[in-house]
Amino acid sequence: MEQRVEIITTATLITTLAVCFATGCRPAETPSPAAAVDEFPSALVDFVPYEGNPVFTAAGPGSWDSGILERGWILRDESGYRMWYTGYDADGAGDDLLRLGYATSPDGLAWTRHAGNPLVDDLWIEDMMVVRHQGRYIMFAEGVGDRAHWLESTDGLSWTPHGRLDVRTTDGEPISDGPYGTPTVWVEGGTWYLFYERNDAGIWLATSKDRTTWTNVQDEPVIAAGPEAYDRHAVAVNQIVKHQGRYYAYYHASAHQPWRDWTTNVAVSDDLIDWKKYPGNPILEENKSSGILVHDGQKYRLYTMHYRVDVHFPGAPSVAPE
Numbered sequence: 487m488e489q490r491v492e493i494i495t496t497a498t499l500i501t502t503l504a505v506c507f508a509t510g511c512r513p514a515e516t517p518s519p520a521a522a523v524d525e526f527p528s529a530l531v532d533f534v535p536y537e538g539n540p541v542f543t544a545a546g547p548g549s550w551d552s553g554i555l556e557r558g559w560i561l562r563d564e565s566g567y568r569m570w571y572t573g574y575d576a577d578g579a580g581d582d583l584l585r586l587g588y589a590t591s592p593d594g595l596a597w598t599r600h601a602g603n604p605l606v607d608d609l610w611i612e613d614m615m616v617v618r619h620q621g622r623y624i625m626f627a628e629g630v631g632d633r634a635h636w637l638e639s640t641d642g643l644s645w646t647p648h649g650r651l652d653v654r655t656t657d658g659e660p661i662s663d664g665p666y667g668t669p670t671v672w673v674e675g676g677t678w679y680l681f682y683e684r685n686d687a688g689i690w691l692a693t694s695k696d697r698t699t700w701t702n703v704q705d706e707p708v709i710a711a712g713p714e715a716y717d718r719h720a721v722a723v724n725q726i727v728k729h730q731g732r733y734y735a736y737y738h739a740s741a742h743q744p745w746r747d748w749t750t751n752v753a754v755s756d757d758l759i760d761w762k763k764y765p766g767n768p769i770l771e772e773n774k775s776s777g778i779l780v781h782d783g784q785k786y787r788l789y790t791m792h793y794r795v796d797v798h799f800p801g802a803p804s805v806a807p808e
Contacts (some may be wrong), residue, residue, distance in 0.1 A: 525754050528801060530727075530734060531752055531764055532800055533798035533799060533800055540795055541595050541596070541597060544576065544793075549573075550573055551587050552573075552577050553575070554574075554791075554793065555584075556612050556791075557613045557614065557724050557791055559778060560778050560789055561616060567597075568588070568590055569589045570587070570642075571589070571791065584610050585605075586614070586645070587604055588603060605645060606637075609629070609647055612627060613667060615627075619673060623638070625637040627669065632666070633650050633665065633667070634650065634680075636697065651669065653682070654699060656702050661702070664684060665685055668682060671726075672728075672758065679691060686719075687720075688706075688721065691703050691704070691759065704759070709753060709763075711739075717737075717741070717749075717763075717767070718741055719741060720738075720748075721738075721739045722739075723735050725779060733756070734755075735755070736778070736779060736788075737752075738776055747773060748775035748776075748792060749767075749774070750770040751763065776791040777790050788800075
């Protein structure tokens with residue numbers, strides 16, 4: 487790495503010390519332009535659509551997944567790309583159950599549905615995400631009534647349900663009855679961090695050591711809707727990414743009530759509790775929402791997965807994730 491050596495003259499040193507004594511040697515309260523840029527690297531916020539979009543769509547009429555919706559999840563591993571998604575009968579000929587589908591791809595662009603779809607045929611699985619942990623796959627999803635639940639698998643194909651998440655307020659009482667959905671989990675240092683929304687009005691954070699009981703870190707949202715117009719009426723986290731020591735929340739939002747025209751947005755944090763929204767939000771519009779960031783070995787790509795799957799490539803290279 488190239489190092490730059492600055493020569494400090496006597497006059498510069500005297501001036502610096504004078505300023506230091508006058509201000510109590512406090513750090514500057516206003517970050518430099520370079521620091522502001524570093525908070526939101528171009529590789530995380532600047533994306534252009536792939537000319538071959540969409541890369542995955544709902545199946546034809548009469549299929550169990552003639553419609554797809556909400557957040558799905560994409561992982562890249564030694565075998566290639568793996569995608570879990572929510573399918574439903576958009577024709578209205580069958581029941582209204584939202585089921586779990588699965589597809590694979592060698593390059594993240596051309597996808598093949600699993601022959602055994604749907605993977606789970608008798609359980610409502612919507613807005614899901616997957617964590618690989620100690621050789622197992624842990625899925626967090628919405629169930630009936632937007633109540634969060636979780637499942638476990640050894641291979642990502644056969645899933646065992648474990649019931650609803652038990653989320654508590656800071657004083658240990660169960661959270662009030664009602665929806666608590668779009669569960670998004672980050673695992674670090676033996677602690678599980680759960681981000682969830684309530685009626686898309688705000689995003690809360692709860693933690694757990696064993697996934698049995700989750701306790702709010704505070705009983706107010708860690709990311710609130712608004713005050714800007716683009717996310718004034720709905721917010722929900724889709725993914726947490728750690729990049730160069732900072733945490734990034736990719737979240738979808740709506741400026742409208744009733745909800746429509748969903749967008750993809752980004753916020754940054756140093757501690758998972760205090761978040762700063764990207765001044766350039768939204769980073770994707772036109773219902774390109776439920777964003778999932780995936781590193782392809784050279785750069786990040788951003789998938790959006792609501793109604794159809796599109797991929798977006800960055801305008802600048804990125805480093806490998808932590």
